[in-house]
Amino acid sequence: MWTDVLLILDATLRISVPFVLAAMGGIFAERSGVIDFGLEGKMLGGAFVAATVAHWTQSAWWGLLGAIGIGIIFSMMHGYASVSKRGNQVVSCVAINIFAMGLTVVLANAWFHMGGKTPQLPREARFMSIDLPFAEELRNFPIIGEIYYELISGHNALVYIAFIAVPFTAWVVFKSSFGLRLRATGENPLAVDTTGISVNKTRYQALILNGILGGMSGAYLSTAHLAFFVKDMSAGKGYIALAAMIVGKWRPYPAMFACLLFSFLFAIKDKPEIFDLLKGIFPVKLLNSFLDMSPYILTIIFLAGFVGRAVAPKAIGQPFSKEK
Amino acid sequence: MNENQANVLVVTLVTIINLLLAFFISGIVIWSLGEDPWFALETMLYGAFGYDEGLGYTLYYTTNFIFTGLAFAVGFHCGLFNIGAEGQAYIGGLGVGLICLWLEDWSLWIVFPLAVLTSIVAGGIWGAIPGYFKAKRGSHEVVTTIMFNFIASVIMVNLLSHVLRPPKEMSPESREFAEGVWIPQMHEIFNWFGLEITQTPLNGTFIFSILCLFLVWRLIWFTSWGYEMRTVGINESAAVYAGISVSRNIIIAMAVCGGLAGFVGINEIMGSSHRIMLNFQAGIGFTGIAVSLIGRNHPFGIMLAALLFGILYQGGAELSFEVQAIDRHLVVLIQGLVILFAGALENLFRPQVEQYVKQIVRR
Numbered sequence: 140m141w142t143d144v145l146l147i148l149d150a151t152l153r154i155s156v157p158f159v160l161a162a163m164g165g166i167f168a169e170r171s172g173v174i175d176f177g178l179e180g181k182m183l184g185g186a187f188v189a190a191t192v193a194h195w196t197q198s199a200w201w202g203l204l205g206a207i208g209i210g211i212i213f214s215m216m217h218g219y220a221s222v223s224k225r226g227n228q229v230v231s232c233v234a235i236n237i238f239a240m241g242l243t244v245v246l247a248n249a250w251f252h253m254g255g256k257t258p259q260l261p262r263e264a265r266f267m268s269i270d271l272p273f274a275e276e277l278r279n280f281p282i283i284g285e286i287y288y289e290l291i292s293g294h295n296a297l298v299y300i301a302f303i304a305v306p307f308t309a310w311v312v313f314k315s316s317f318g319l320r321l322r323a324t325g326e327n328p329l330a331v332d333t334t335g336i337s338v339n340k341t342r343y344q345a346l347i348l349n350g351i352l353g354g355m356s357g358a359y360l361s362t363a364h365l366a367f368f369v370k371d372m373s374a375g376k377g378y379i380a381l382a383a384m385i386v387g388k389w390r391p392y393p394a395m396f397a398c399l400l401f402s403f404l405f406a407i408k409d410k411p412e413i414f415d416l417l418k419g420i421f422p423v424k425l426l427n428s429f430l431d432m433s434p435y436i437l438t439i440i441f442l443a444g445f446v447g448r449a450v451a452p453k454a455i456g457q458p459f460s461k462e463k
Numbered sequence: 464m465n466e467n468q469a470n471v472l473v474v475t476l477v478t479i480i481n482l483l484l485a486f487f488i489s490g491i492v493i494w495s496l497g498e499d500p501w502f503a504l505e506t507m508l509y510g511a512f513g514y515d516e517g518l519g520y521t522l523y524y525t526t527n528f529i530f531t532g533l534a535f536a537v538g539f540h541c542g543l544f545n546i547g548a549e550g551q552a553y554i555g556g557l558g559v560g561l562i563c564l565w566l567e568d569w570s571l572w573i574v575f576p577l578a579v580l581t582s583i584v585a586g587g588i589w590g591a592i593p594g595y596f597k598a599k600r601g602s603h604e605v606v607t608t609i610m611f612n613f614i615a616s617v618i619m620v621n622l623l624s625h626v627l628r629p630p631k632e633m634s635p636e637s638r639e640f641a642e643g644v645w646i647p648q649m650h651e652i653f654n655w656f657g658l659e660i661t662q663t664p665l666n667g668t669f670i671f672s673i674l675c676l677f678l679v680w681r682l683i684w685f686t687s688w689g690y691e692m693r694t695v696g697i698n699e700s701a702a703v704y705a706g707i708s709v710s711r712n713i714i715i716a717m718a719v720c721g722g723l724a725g726f727v728g729i730n731e732i733m734g735s736s737h738r739i740m741l742n743f744q745a746g747i748g749f750t751g752i753a754v755s756l757i758g759r760n761h762p763f764g765i766m767l768a769a770l771l772f773g774i775l776y777q778g779g780a781e782l783s784f785e786v787q788a789i790d791r792h793l794v795v796l797i798q799g800l801v802i803l804f805a806g807a808l809e810n811l812f813r814p815q816v817e818q819y820v821k822q823i824v825r826r
Contacts, residue, residue, distance in 0.1 A: 220807040231807035238799025248790035428621040435610040442602035
């Protein structure tokens with residue numbers, strides 16, 4: 140039983156990585172006052188580029204770099220449209236998501252002719268699990284050793300990066316002077332402008348961080364979780380990450396916990412033991428479709444604010460203009 | 464030239480420039496894949512217009528895009544960004560299909576109105592729920608409608624593979640309806656008048672879609688509800704001050720959106736496949752966003768834009784058939800660019816165009 144719990148938590152952690160990375164990216168953008176529904180597109184683009192570059196170079200790290208690149212390109216497109224040109228931010232995000240949906244499949248088919256898939260990556264070109272020191276030795280040490288062995292050790296590099304990104308985001312947003320500017324830009328851009336800080340520059344800086352994290356979340360899908368890119372592989376995860384961020388009230392740690400909750404739902408779906416347990420209570424077909432739907436339903440419930448009211452940064456979605 | 468005409472000219476020029484920009488970048492993508500963009504354009508145009516069958520398919524796709532384009536436009540006038548036409552069409556189509564399966568022995572004259580009603584109700588409910596969450600709980604409709612797309616997809620996969628699939632069949636789709644409830648295809652309708660045209664999936668729904676364009680035009684600009692809805696879309700606080708219920712309008716607008724999207728099911732299921740199929744709505748809902756934005760959210764513009772995307776779809780299919788390196792999804796990429804340029808960057812060249820038009824007017 141205890142081992143089962145640990146295994147499910149372990150699976151939860153693995154599944155949560157793209158959510159956590161994307162949610163942190165979302166925090167940077169939205170804290171600066173730029174709406175980011177485009178996480179989905181960055182994730183999809185990142186997943187495709189990571190798998191492709193990793194295939195060409197046979198190195199997951201180059202793949203990651205490529206994913207970060209496409210994430211930044213997409214967030215700069217968003218920035219140009221919504222910060223510089225003061226266009227509608229939601230429209231710009233949806234445009235990027237649909238653009239990414241088309242571009243990835245067109246390129247995948249043109250380059251690999253595999254029906255929107257990229258070639259399977261060998262072990263060397265993926266992020267493989269890393270055993271932390273003393274994991275084997277501590278394995279039989281009750282509770283702490285077990286947690287260390289099952290839960291903390293034995294993940295791939297991106298998992299650790301994701302969970303380092305959380306305190307990093309928290310530190311940047313709430314403790315650094317850049318974070319102060321960032322939050323002020325999102326709450327009251329006019330006041331920031333009067334102090335001589337450029338609102339648009341701050342928003343672009345936030346979007347660069349956003350693109351890096353969004354691209355990385357995609358790389359995890361195709362070079363760590365799976366070993367290839369497949370058409371539409373983000374499957375709404377970018378939107379779910381955004382919902383998690385809103386539930387976390389635009390704060391890194393609560394957002395991370397919301398991501399973990401979503402991932403837990405995905406994790407129990409993949410565990411036959413839990414499934415057998417629930418099978419006794421519900422009919423199988425119904426249970427199957429309910430479990431498939433549950434993350435999406437939970438997203439809606441969360442967004443509807445049934446778990447407390449979420450207050451967005453005040454200037455969110457409003458392009459800044461000095462003349463106004 | 465008066466001011467009104469000048470405005471129309473500005474809007475038309477800006478739209479054309481935005482479209483050309485989107486096509487230009489798509490051309491670069493084609494060129495970078497090692498293919499000739501001009502040849503691609505030629506192939507697409509030939510595929511869409513060059514022969515009777517191509518034209519039929521083009522108009523068949525146009526019918527779908529009119530529905531989803533309108534489904535986006537109605538919401539947009541109410542200040543909503545409905546990107547859930549995909550799921551609304553799916554569920555609306557489910558309603559249409561169930562009615563056809565249930566009443567397949569009845570006359571089409573009874574089944575057709577019932578099917579229209581069912582798709583309005585089914586699609587409408589699928590739109591109204593996110594509308595309710597938006598109006599009462601403030602959840603952003605972009606995320607909730609996307610979630611409803613995924614939920615619709617899960618429901619349909621399970622229904623089609625477990626409930627509606629005939630026992631001995633392998634593929635997840637329902638059985639075929641009796642021929643009596645099929646919507647007559649265009650070549651049959653032309654036949655009644657003694658005219659011969661090639662058989663294509665184009666069917667009577669096309670005429671219905673034109674009727675919808677007209678009705679939505681009347682609804683938005685000539686009814687008091689349309690006025691209320693546009694007021695909410697332009698200025699919520701002004702609407703509240705004028706005694707207009709914002710939440711009621713949002714919910715109704717989303718329901719109307721869903722109902723319009725549901726008509727895709729009539730064209731696809733009653734008019735063409737004659738059975739409920741998996742993913743019959745794939746991509747049509749998202750295309751509606753581009754159609755509506757490039758059509759300036761006006762039924763007349765939507766008609767032209769739907770035709771444009773009909774051409775792109777049919778021509779794109781022809782192109783991917785002719786040129787192996789270019790995938791059908793090229794049209795999705797073009798959609799993204801169109802939404803970017805016609806929606807988010809619509810003011811990119813507007814100042815210059817306005818300047819230019821002003822000069823003409825003065826002359």
